[in-house]
Amino acid sequence: MKKTLLAVAVAATLPQLVYAQSSVTLAGVIDVGINDVTNAGGAHQYMMSSGVNNGSRVIFRGVEDLGGGLKSLFFLENGFNVNNGGLGQGGLLFGRQAYVGLASGQFGSITLxxxxxxxxxxxGQIAAADNWGGYISAHPGDLDNFNNSYRTNNSIKYTSPAFGGFTFGGVYSLGGVAGDVSRNQVWSLGAGYANGPLSLGVAMINARNPNLSFFGNNSQTTLTAATANGTVTPVYSGFMSARSYTSIGAAAAYTIGNGTAALTYSNVRFSNMGDTGSGPNPAHYTGTAMFNNAEVSFRYRPTPEWLLGAAYDFTDGNGAGGNEGARYHQGEMSAQYFLSKRTTLYVIGVYQHAAGVDSTGKRAVAAINLLTPSSSDSQTVLRVGFRHKF
Structure with a gap:
C-alpha cells in the first residue's frame, strides 16, 4: 500500500518535471586596445584601455519554462576593466545590467x-557608436544616452512581443524618496519597427533630479552626484542643477545590398536649473539648456570578413542664463576584420571640433566621449583594438 501511494505521488509530479526545464548560459566580451589621443588636457597621450568598441563584460543569463508559454528569466551583466581586472560602472559588481522577471511569447515580458x-x-542601437564606433564615437558626452552610458536603477520594464516587426515598451524607476513620489524618478517609452531592409525607432526618457537619479547612479552607493564619479564632461556638467532631464530620439536605417545608411536625431533638455539639492550650480543658471543632435552614418560589408563604417555628427547647444551654447562637429571612421565569428581586429578614428561656450561658461573645448577633454577646440583619437566574444 505504501509503495502504491509513493508511486501515485511521484506520478503526480511528472507534468511539472516535463515542463519545468531551465538553462543558464555564460557569455561575455573582452575588448582591449591602444588609444593615441592628440590632446588630453594639453598633452599627447598613449594609453591602453578596455571596452571601447564593446564594453568588456561577463554575462549570466537564465530561463526556466513554467509551462503554458510562460517563462521566468534573469540576467546579470558584470562590466570589468581588462587592464587591471577592476570592476566597471563605478565598482558595481553587476553594473551593466541586473534584472529578473517573467516573459510570455503572447504578452511580452516584465522585468525588475x-x-x-x-x-x-x-x-541607440541604430547609432554608429552602438554598431561599430564604440564609446569614443558616441555623441559628445553621450548627452542623449544613445550609447547607454547610464542605466536606470530600481526599474520596472515592459517589453512587448513583436507584431509584424513592430515592438514597444517602457521603463519606470521608483525614486524611493519618502513623501515625494516624483523626486529621483525616471521613466521612458519607446517603439521600434524592423522588417526586411528597414529599421525605425523612436523613444524618450525623463529623469527627475538627474544628477542623482540618472548621471550619478554608476556608484556603489544608492545615489551619488555625477560630479563625484570622475566621468563628467564639460558638454553638460554645468547643468547638473537641473530638476529634469529629457532626451527624445528618433532613428532610421535602410540596407541595400551590403551597405546600410542610417540617420539619428535627438533633442535633449536640462530643465528648471537652479535646484542645488540636485547638483552644483556655480554659474547660477536658471531656465532650460537645450541640445539638438543629428548623425548620419554608413556601414559597408565588402566581404564577410570586413566591416567599414563612417559617420558625421553635429551637436548644436543652446545654453541658459546668457550662455550662448556650444557646437560640436564630429567625424568617425572604422575598419573591422573578423578573424572568426568571435575574434575581431579593429581600428577606429574620431575627430571632434568645438566652438562657442560650454556648460561651464568657458570657451568650448573638444571632449570626445570618456576621454580627457582637450585644452583646445580640437581633439583626435586613433584606437587599435582586439575583441573576443565567448
Missing part, C-alpha cells in the same frame, strides 16, 4: 532591476 531605458533599446 537595473536596466537599459527605452532610448537605448529602440533608438
Amino acid at each position: 532591476g537595473r536596466q537599459y531605458d527605452s532610448v537605448v533599446d529602440y533608438v
Whole structure:
C-alpha cells in the first residue's frame, strides 16, 4: 500500500518535471586596445584601455519554462576593466545590467532591476557608436544616452512581443524618496519597427533630479552626484542643477545590398536649473539648456570578413542664463576584420571640433566621449583594438 501511494505521488509530479526545464548560459566580451589621443588636457597621450568598441563584460543569463508559454528569466551583466581586472560602472559588481522577471511569447515580458531605458533599446542601437564606433564615437558626452552610458536603477520594464516587426515598451524607476513620489524618478517609452531592409525607432526618457537619479547612479552607493564619479564632461556638467532631464530620439536605417545608411536625431533638455539639492550650480543658471543632435552614418560589408563604417555628427547647444551654447562637429571612421565569428581586429578614428561656450561658461573645448577633454577646440583619437566574444 505504501509503495502504491509513493508511486501515485511521484506520478503526480511528472507534468511539472516535463515542463519545468531551465538553462543558464555564460557569455561575455573582452575588448582591449591602444588609444593615441592628440590632446588630453594639453598633452599627447598613449594609453591602453578596455571596452571601447564593446564594453568588456561577463554575462549570466537564465530561463526556466513554467509551462503554458510562460517563462521566468534573469540576467546579470558584470562590466570589468581588462587592464587591471577592476570592476566597471563605478565598482558595481553587476553594473551593466541586473534584472529578473517573467516573459510570455503572447504578452511580452516584465522585468525588475537595473536596466537599459527605452532610448537605448529602440533608438541607440541604430547609432554608429552602438554598431561599430564604440564609446569614443558616441555623441559628445553621450548627452542623449544613445550609447547607454547610464542605466536606470530600481526599474520596472515592459517589453512587448513583436507584431509584424513592430515592438514597444517602457521603463519606470521608483525614486524611493519618502513623501515625494516624483523626486529621483525616471521613466521612458519607446517603439521600434524592423522588417526586411528597414529599421525605425523612436523613444524618450525623463529623469527627475538627474544628477542623482540618472548621471550619478554608476556608484556603489544608492545615489551619488555625477560630479563625484570622475566621468563628467564639460558638454553638460554645468547643468547638473537641473530638476529634469529629457532626451527624445528618433532613428532610421535602410540596407541595400551590403551597405546600410542610417540617420539619428535627438533633442535633449536640462530643465528648471537652479535646484542645488540636485547638483552644483556655480554659474547660477536658471531656465532650460537645450541640445539638438543629428548623425548620419554608413556601414559597408565588402566581404564577410570586413566591416567599414563612417559617420558625421553635429551637436548644436543652446545654453541658459546668457550662455550662448556650444557646437560640436564630429567625424568617425572604422575598419573591422573578423578573424572568426568571435575574434575581431579593429581600428577606429574620431575627430571632434568645438566652438562657442560650454556648460561651464568657458570657451568650448573638444571632449570626445570618456576621454580627457582637450585644452583646445580640437581633439583626435586613433584606437587599435582586439575583441573576443565567448
